[in-house]
Amino acid sequence: xxAAKPTLYQQFLGLIQTTILxxxxxxxxxxPDSIVLGTGILAALSMCKSYGIMVLAMFEFMLIQRVIGNIxxxxxxxxxxxxxxxxxxxxxxxxxxxxxxxxxxxIGVPSFFPSPVMFFLSATIxxxxxSMKEFDREIKALxxxxxxxxxxxxxxxxxxxxxxxxxxxxxxCESFGTLLVSLFTGGFMGLAVLQQNKLLFGRDxxxxxxxxxxxxxxxRGKPMFVCxxxx
Amino acid sequence: MSLVSASGLIGGFKEYLYxxxxxxxxxxxxxxxxxxxxxxxxxxxNLTLGLGILMPLYTFIMQMVIGFIMNKxxxxxxxxxxxxxxxxxxxxxxxxxxxxxxxxxxxxxxxEPVPSYWLMSIAFFIGYSITNAVDNLMTPAQxxxxxxxxxxxxxxxxxxxxxxxxxxxALLGIRFTTMRGCEGRGILGIVLSLLSxxxxxxxxxxxxxxxxxxxxxxxxxxxxxxQILPPSATTANPIVCSSD
Numbered sequence: 478x479x480a481a482k483p484t485l486y487q488q489f490l491g492l493i494q495t496t497i498l499x500x501x502x503x504x505x506x507x508x509p510d511s512i513v514l515g516t517g518i519l520a521a522l523s524m525c526k527s528y529g530i531m532v533l534a535m536f537e538f539m540l541i542q543r544v545i546g547n548i549x550x551x552x553x554x555x556x557x558x559x560x561x562x563x564x565x566x567x568x569x570x571x572x573x574x575x576x577x578x579x580x581x582x583x584i585g586v587p588s589f590f591p592s593p594v595m596f597f598l599s600a601t602i603x604x605x606x607x608s609m610k611e612f613d614r615e616i617k618a619l620x621x622x623x624x625x626x627x628x629x630x631x632x633x634x635x636x637x638x639x640x641x642x643x644x645x646x647x648x649x650c651e652s653f654g655t656l657l658v659s660l661f662t663g664g665f666m667g668l669a670v671l672q673q674n675k676l677l678f679g680r681d682x683x684x685x686x687x688x689x690x691x692x693x694x695x696x697r698g699k700p701m702f703v704c705x706x707x708x
Numbered sequence: 709m710s711l712v713s714a715s716g717l718i719g720g721f722k723e724y725l726y727x728x729x730x731x732x733x734x735x736x737x738x739x740x741x742x743x744x745x746x747x748x749x750x751x752x753x754n755l756t757l758g759l760g761i762l763m764p765l766y767t768f769i770m771q772m773v774i775g776f777i778m779n780k781x782x783x784x785x786x787x788x789x790x791x792x793x794x795x796x797x798x799x800x801x802x803x804x805x806x807x808x809x810x811x812x813x814x815x816x817x818x819x820e821p822v823p824s825y826w827l828m829s830i831a832f833f834i835g836y837s838i839t840n841a842v843d844n845l846m847t848p849a850q851x852x853x854x855x856x857x858x859x860x861x862x863x864x865x866x867x868x869x870x871x872x873x874x875x876x877x878a879l880l881g882i883r884f885t886t887m888r889g890c891e892g893r894g895i896l897g898i899v900l901s902l903l904s905x906x907x908x909x910x911x912x913x914x915x916x917x918x919x920x921x922x923x924x925x926x927x928x929x930x931x932x933x934x935q936i937l938p939p940s941a942t943t944a945n946p947i948v949c950s951s952d
Binding site: 500510511518521523571572573583602626629630636689 | 717720723724725727728734735736737738739740743745747748796800801864867871872875928929930931932934
């Protein structure tokens, strides 16, 4: 007797569980390392200053995470999730021989607090959104489709961080408190590094949207004078 | 804990690049997704949609079509038109992969029809990038544009074209030599893969062309065209004089 034919709903569920879910899980697991490599490739191909500076900022985030992780770990090792050693919780590229390589845990440090993945992603997304906010004047001047970008970016960025938090928490990688505090710490560091880059390399170094920059005459060193009629 | 040694970093970096290259479609797809989410960039959205939806569907269709035809034409010569699907070629690690789509399928039973999702997505990315770079170079400058700025833009565009071509050649060279068999175990498989890749590159070109209709400024991945001020911003503003 032949087995009952699966319904359309069962087939759809099967497709999600067997195809979309593994790809989604692997993409989220790879995320911190893949964004470093991906941005690096874009920076190399385009020779775009803002992308290059952003890659450097990512390395800085890893070093900051290392410093904080070492300080906190030295005082009190806290924040491990119930399934911290699960394969899905381990970031980086896996090899068939079970070897794993991750920049986030090589330049950074594997620690329970701050969570390397959450801290890094939060810092990167905060950096990107804030860099866009820095160009509000240009975005408003160019108008049209660009005007909605900032709001959309902030909302979607928060949603992405929520998805990442839910993903790490549901797999038991870290405890909820660790994830939440890592998120805020990373977000703050993203803002701080953006301001640092702006001061060190200039405003064009954080122009990741590559917008034409509007500079006032005063910023260009050519102040305007209003001449009154001579009486 | 001390910082890792420089030699360890270099060795690790090499391994990192190798595995990163094996999973490059996921790397490019997720990077574009993050840029799309945080900046609303049209160029990155095109890449995300292309790599996340268009290319898996296109690969699936091509595998079905090639598999169907070749099973009729050369059923006894499977080795010539199939590709290896071992650990080196897999995009998703074995512990996660139980997919339905051929594009992501892990199979150890003796190969699957060409082409692979890896090649199709990379061809799409290269097609999009080169079209973008050529468009940057070919877009005429405004008559009132600063000649130094135009020259700078052209030089930058030429560099991007050369860099993209070099990247494409290096990537495909490494794929076809160190990951032998992933794109076809026989000459027929490799030829069919390359033909499918050419179509994927044309899809990349078409996506850029379509996107350009919505405004080249938004679809520019390299930030060259997008840095040009719109004509309305460069025209002289009217001057109003008042008595006081």
